[in-house]
Amino acid sequence: MQKDQLFTRRRLLLASAAALGAAGTAGLVVAGDEEAVRTAAPAPAPAPGPQARQAPLKSSAFRLQPLTGDGPPRSAPRRLKVRTEPIFEISSRGRQMMLTFDDGPNPAYTPHILDTLARHDVRAMFFVCGECVEDNKHLLARMAEEGHVVGNHTWTHPLLTTLDRAEIESEMARTSDIIEDAYGERPQWFRAPYGAWNRAAFQLGAEMGMEPMAWTVDTTDWDTPGTDTIIERVEGGAAPGVVILSHDAGGDRSQTVEAIQEWLPYLLDQGYHLTVPHRRV
Numbered sequence: 001m002q003k004d005q006l007f008t009r010r011r012l013l014l015a016s017a018a019a020l021g022a023a024g025t026a027g028l029v030v031a032g033d034e035e036a037v038r039t040a041a042p043a044p045a046p047a048p049g050p051q052a053r054q055a056p057l058k059s060s061a062f063r064l065q066p067l068t069g070d071g072p073p074r075s076a077p078r079r080l081k082v083r084t085e086p087i088f089e090i091s092s093r094g095r096q097m098m099l100t101f102d103d104g105p106n107p108a109y110t111p112h113i114l115d116t117l118a119r120h121d122v123r124a125m126f127f128v129c130g131e132c133v134e135d136n137k138h139l140l141a142r143m144a145e146e147g148h149v150v151g152n153h154t155w156t157h158p159l160l161t162t163l164d165r166a167e168i169e170s171e172m173a174r175t176s177d178i179i180e181d182a183y184g185e186r187p188q189w190f191r192a193p194y195g196a197w198n199r200a201a202f203q204l205g206a207e208m209g210m211e212p213m214a215w216t217v218d219t220t221d222w223d224t225p226g227t228d229t230i231i232e233r234v235e236g237g238a239a240p241g242v243v244i245l246s247h248d249a250g251g252d253r254s255q256t257v258e259a260i261q262e263w264l265p266y267l268l269d270q271g272y273h274l275t276v277p278h279r280r281v
C-alpha cells in the first residue's frame with residue numbers, strides 16, 4: 001500500500017483480491033470509479049453533538065468476544081491499511097453525494113427515513129450503535145433488504161478519546177457482531193462518535209476490516225435547529241463529493257424526518273446521484 005491518501009478502485013480491487021485469497025471474504029468497491037474515496041479534504045472540526053449517552057461502562061460488557069467458542073462463527077475481517085485521518089468526502093464524479101444517518105436505529109424515526117428513501121429509490125449509510133440495534137434488529141434487516149449500507153458507530157456512543165484501547169476494541173467489536181447478526185454482514189465502515197478519532201480507533205478499525213468514514217456537511221439536526229434550518233444546511237452544503245451527516249436517533253428527530261422529505265427531492269432535482277459504498281461479490 002502506498003502512503004498517499006488516495007485509494008483508487010484499482011488498489012481496492014487488488015486489496016479485495018488479496019482478501020479473497022486470504023480469507024474468502026467479499027471484496028469491497030466504493031461506488032464510482034477511480035479515486036472513489038478521497039481523504040485529502042480539510043478536516044472539519046469534530047461536531048460535539050449533544051447525543052452522548054453517558055451509560056456507565058460495565059466491566060462485563062467490555063470482555064472481548066472470542067472468534068471461536070459457543071457463539072456462531074464470525075467471518076474473518078479483511079485487514080486494511082491504518083489511516084491517520086478519516087475519509088471526509090467521496091468522488092465528485094457524476095455529481096455524487098452520500099447521505100449518512102447516525103446513532104440509530106430508532107423505531108420512532110428510522111422507519112420514516114427509510115420510507116422517504118424508498119419513495120425516491122435512494123440508498124444511504126446508517127452508522128448504528130450496538131445498544132440501539134439490540135431491540136431493533138428488524139430495522140437492520142430492512143436496511144439490508146432495501147440496499148442500505150450499515151456502518152459501526154460503537155456500542156454506547158462514547159467519546160473514544162476518553163477510553164483505553166481495550167474499551168474501544170470492545171465498543172467496536174460488539175457492535176460489529178450485532179450488525180452481522182441483524183444485517184447479515186459485518187460492517188466495512190466505522191464512524192467515531194462526535195468525529196473524535198484517535199490512533200487506536202484507526203488501528204482497531206483497520207484490524208476489523210472497517211474504513212473510517214467522517215462527513216463533509218453536518219446538518220446540525222442533533223441541535224434541533226428547526227426543519228427549515230436543516231433543509232437550508234443540506235441544500236446550501238450540497239456539492240459533488242459531499243457526505244451529509246444526519247441523525248435518526250439520540251433525541252427528538254421529527255425535524256430530521258420532516259426535513260428529508262423536502263431536501264431529498266431537491267437534491268435529486270439538482271441532478272445529484274446519491275450513492276453508497278457497495279460490496280463487490
Ligand SMILES: [Zn+2]
Pocket residue numbers: 051102103153157193194
Ligand atoms: Zn453519533
